[in-house]
Amino acid sequence: MAPLPENPGMSAGRSGLMPENRDFGISATTRNADISTEKRAEPVSVIVADDQSAVREGLVLLLGTLPGIVVAGQAADGDAAVELVAAVQPQVALMDLHMPGCDGVAATRRIAADHPGTRVVVLTTYADDESIISALQAGALGYLTKDATRAEIGRAVIAAAAGQAVLDPGVQQRLLAAAARAPAIPESADSAAGDDELTPREADVLRLIAAGQSNREIARALFVSEATVKTHVNRIFAKTGSRDRSQALRYAYTHGYAEPT
Numbered sequence: 563m564a565p566l567p568e569n570p571g572m573s574a575g576r577s578g579l580m581p582e583n584r585d586f587g588i589s590a591t592t593r594n595a596d597i598s599t600e601k602r603a604e605p606v607s608v609i610v611a612d613d614q615s616a617v618r619e620g621l622v623l624l625l626g627t628l629p630g631i632v633v634a635g636q637a638a639d640g641d642a643a644v645e646l647v648a649a650v651q652p653q654v655a656l657m658d659l660h661m662p663g664c665d666g667v668a669a670t671r672r673i674a675a676d677h678p679g680t681r682v683v684v685l686t687t688y689a690d691d692e693s694i695i696s697a698l699q700a701g702a703l704g705y706l707t708k709d710a711t712r713a714e715i716g717r718a719v720i721a722a723a724a725g726q727a728v729l730d731p732g733v734q735q736r737l738l739a740a741a742a743r744a745p746a747i748p749e750s751a752d753s754a755a756g757d758d759e760l761t762p763r764e765a766d767v768l769r770l771i772a773a774g775q776s777n778r779e780i781a782r783a784l785f786v787s788e789a790t791v792k793t794h795v796n797r798i799f800a801k802t803g804s805r806d807r808s809q810a811l812r813y814a815y816t817h818g819y820a821e822p823t
Contacts, residue, residue, distance in 0.1 A: 621656065
């Protein structure tokens with residue numbers, strides 16, 4: 563493993579190579595990440611934040627072997643991660659949750675507020691409801707556990723840079739269960755809904771967005787066309803004041819459209 567940088571709190575620069583066929587132990591699927599890195603004109607810049615030096619350095623090495631991704635730096639805690647994002651303006655921050663001082667949730671909240679151009683993908687060993695909901699409400703666009711493979715982490719980074727939500731399958735199952743349990747809105751509410759209120763169908767779409775579903779998956783679940791789903795999504799964005807799916811995801815959790823299991 564490469565030696566740690568002189569300042570373990572924060573460093574910038576691309577890493578070396580990862581040993582052949584090493585998976586980092588990290589088995590999530592990123593079904594929403596249907597993006598080819600070969601089609602991107604420029605590589606996606608990413609920083610890594612983790613307080614464990616072996617994990618952090620391993621991730622830097624791992625990401626350095628993936629096409630279409632360049633490592634812009636690394637940080638050992640949340641404060642250093644926020645400073646690094648401000649300094650190098652990466653497209654993605656790969657964030658651990660439980661770090662001393664400023665933890666990953668607080669750092670994610672600060673990055674989402676002050677540097678909205680940087681998408682946060684959580685990579686953690688924790689998949690409990692509190693951790694998941696706290697991270698998503700703070701502004702994380704993706705959530706993976708550390709049994710994800712090298713290729714899955716790479717796809718998650720590329721997808722997040724394009725504004726797509728990326729969730730571990732276990733996290734998706736929890737969110738889908740919450741969507742299924744959420745109380746139905748009476749059909750009569752559709753005609754009575756004001757300009758800023760979601761119709762029952764829009765509420766269904768928002769719950770599925772919160773469950774990490776792509777437009778294609780939502781269309782299949784609701785037996786409608788993708789074009790219809792896109793129309794609903796655009797109306798949801800307009801009514802909730804969301805610029806993208808990440809903000810719609812936060813709206814869903816803060817307004818009762820999705821709840822932890």
